[in-house]
Amino acid sequence: MVTYAYRCPQDGAFDLRAPMGQAPQSAACPTCEDEAPRVFLAPRLGSGRADLVRAIDRTKASADRPEVVSRLPASRRRGTPVTSNPLHRKLPRP
Numbered sequence: 001m002v003t004y005a006y007r008c009p010q011d012g013a014f015d016l017r018a019p020m021g022q023a024p025q026s027a028a029c030p031t032c033e034d035e036a037p038r039v040f041l042a043p044r045l046g047s048g049r050a051d052l053v054r055a056i057d058r059t060k061a062s063a064d065r066p067e068v069v070s071r072l073p074a075s076r077r078r079g080t081p082v083t084s085n086p087l088h089r090k091l092p093r094p
């Protein structure tokens with residue numbers, strides 16, 4: 001079943017569920033029972049995956065409103081490892 005959109009000239013838009021590809025070109029308005037023509041809308045993509053919608057919204061928002069940070073991110077690099085072997089002192093230093 002797929003949701004199809006119709007628009008009554010008097011009462012506005014309403015939805016009708018019908019099997020895919022079998023939507024009538026007009027349907028009876030639930031309020032006034034006049035024939036209302038079918039309207040075509042943009043597909044409702046992304047309405048089912050909340051995490052995907054959040055990621056898309058965050059990506060779009062970062063295009064004109066980038067996140068502002070007040071300091072550098074914490075470095076994940078570890079310092080030079082310290083050795084206690086006395087022979088390592090004789091090695092050439094960079």
Ligand SMILES: [Zn+2]
Pocket residue numbers: 008009010011012029030031032033034
């Ligand atoms: Zn109507």
